[in-house]
Amino acid sequence: MFPLRANARSEQVTSDDRGVTLMLVLLLGLVFAPIIGLHIAAVAFGPEAAAPPPENLAHHATPPKPTRG
Numbered sequence: 001m002f003p004l005r006a007n008a009r010s011e012q013v014t015s016d017d018r019g020v021t022l023m024l025v026l027l028l029g030l031v032f033a034p035i036i037g038l039h040i041a042a043v044a045f046g047p048e049a050a051a052p053p054p055e056n057l058a059h060h061a062t063p064p065k066p067t068r069g
Helices: 015-050 054-060
Strands: none
């Protein structure tokens, strides 16, 4: 991206370079957009919407099977 020397690249930026940059931006957007969206949804709805509180799970739990002995 950045030349190591000041005079390392003096020619103009070609359309191929712009195409590669555009493709990289699009692919990075496909990777990071869902992650950012999930973080925003988690903040907006809070941890209460993600999982029910533990006291609500007690009446749904099955009792342990009796053991022989």
